[in-house]
Amino acid sequence: MPAADRRQQIVDVAAELFSQKGFSGTMTKEIADRVGVSEAIIFRHFESKEALYSAILDYKVRQTAEQIQEHLKQAESRKDDFAFFRTLAFDLLEMYRNDPTLMRLLMFSGLEGHKLSEIFFESTMNEVRMLLRRYVAQRIEDGTFRKIDPIIASRAFGGMIVHQVFVWTLYKDDMERSSAELADQFTELFLTGVRMTNHK
Amino acid sequence: MPAADRRQQIVDVAAELFSQKGFSGTMTKEIADRVGVSEAIIFRHFESKEALYSAILDYKVRQTAEQIQEHLKQAESRKDDFAFFRTLAFDLLEMYRNDPTLMRLLMFSGLEGHKLSEIFFESTMNEVRMLLRRYVAQRIEDGTFRKIDPIIASRAFGGMIVHQVFVWTLYKDDMERSSAELADQFTELFLTGVRMTNHK
DNA sequence: TTGTGGTATGTTAGTGCTAACTTACTTCAT
DNA sequence: ATGAAGTAAGTTAGCACTAACATACCACAA
Numbered sequence: 001m002p003a004a005d006r007r008q009q010i011v012d013v014a015a016e017l018f019s020q021k022g023f024s025g026t027m028t029k030e031i032a033d034r035v036g037v038s039e040a041i042i043f044r045h046f047e048s049k050e051a052l053y054s055a056i057l058d059y060k061v062r063q064t065a066e067q068i069q070e071h072l073k074q075a076e077s078r079k080d081d082f083a084f085f086r087t088l089a090f091d092l093l094e095m096y097r098n099d100p101t102l103m104r105l106l107m108f109s110g111l112e113g114h115k116l117s118e119i120f121f122e123s124t125m126n127e128v129r130m131l132l133r134r135y136v137a138q139r140i141e142d143g144t145f146r147k148i149d150p151i152i153a154s155r156a157f158g159g160m161i162v163h164q165v166f167v168w169t170l171y172k173d174d175m176e177r178s179s180a181e182l183a184d185q186f187t188e189l190f191l192t193g194v195r196m197t198n199h200k
Numbered sequence: 201m202p203a204a205d206r207r208q209q210i211v212d213v214a215a216e217l218f219s220q221k222g223f224s225g226t227m228t229k230e231i232a233d234r235v236g237v238s239e240a241i242i243f244r245h246f247e248s249k250e251a252l253y254s255a256i257l258d259y260k261v262r263q264t265a266e267q268i269q270e271h272l273k274q275a276e277s278r279k280d281d282f283a284f285f286r287t288l289a290f291d292l293l294e295m296y297r298n299d300p301t302l303m304r305l306l307m308f309s310g311l312e313g314h315k316l317s318e319i320f321f322e323s324t325m326n327e328v329r330m331l332l333r334r335y336v337a338q339r340i341e342d343g344t345f346r347k348i349d350p351i352i353a354s355r356a357f358g359g360m361i362v363h364q365v366f367v368w369t370l371y372k373d374d375m376e377r378s379s380a381e382l383a384d385q386f387t388e389l390f391l392t393g394v395r396m397t398n399h400k
Numbered sequence: 401t402t403g404t405g406g407t408a409t410g411t412t413a414g415t416g417c418t419a420a421c422t423t424a425c426t427t428c429a430t
Numbered sequence: 431a432t433g434a435a436g437t438a439a440g441t442t443a444g445c446a447c448t449a450a451c452a453t454a455c456c457a458c459a460a
Contacts, residue, residue: 022225122371163359
């Protein structure tokens, strides 16, 4: 098998394992076995276990960052408030639902204090936060939203989404709701909550 | 030092370490050093590292469960909606803020699939969820709240709170807001969002 | 065509260290 | 002098990582 393919294969398998058991809970031997190859091969492609872990996070973080950028653009192009928030919510929910490994990797590495996850939170996630804050601030100026704290309001909305992902990630969920339903209801609740009361 | 005291001391120190680095990231030697005692002492008090970990989770989970019960009771005794939700939000925010180790332990053990954290999520946290759902359902029946899905609405409110805790736990926060401010705004946003629009 | 070297991909069988856990012994208060 | 509290010094197993060797494939000069 050509080197590039094998490398990618190792990354895929290892991502799965690291996301299940964290960095120190995963053994290189196990990765090798799962790939169906001897342990030495791992170390031909990656300098160390640490380097492999970084490569995985880097890969996942890049991939996710791209997707999120896309979604942000799409959301920004929406003209009405409902479409804006609902698109954002739906896309993020779907993204994590389709790839649960990402959230687990981010949580593990966040807890373990790995740099790449910090970078992710401080760059990509920050863009999401900022977009939300700007949007809310703008609508307050417009007089459409009440005079709330845009930072807290943004966090409230983000919280609904992230927490749902959190629940999906950590426990077997006790409610069966589609991303669409959740996005609809979260958005409606939020918009009703922040709009001027005399507004339709 | 009497056995009971030493035991408690070990639990305290180990809780701190496990919450910082997870189960497999923490070494028994390190715990012993931090306690200022030889490693063998750890194993006189606990059968294994695993047993120590379970003891810690058990201790923390019980302690937290009690606190939460209290808070739920207090919240339930509140007559008006604002007081109910705001009390719940504030108490939970403060609880985790005062003891960040708990959230980290729960997250680590949740990710690692430890039983006790499952139990916690399925018993104590479930009570919180159920209380919220019942309350919301009741208010919908009363005609005070709009005909929303009580389960989703509860999750939305819970999400605001838990996510805030999540942010405090994982990243240096970029916003400085007190639990009181957050509780106020979350509650107001939520209540405005779910109430009948023609209601004051 | 064929032999020859070179390179890429792989394996086996370690090495050395670390970390959980143990044993055999010491100290000391009652 | 007995039992509770503690220690020093292992033992064992596992894990990251490596060295040495094996095989397949390919380019190309004879």
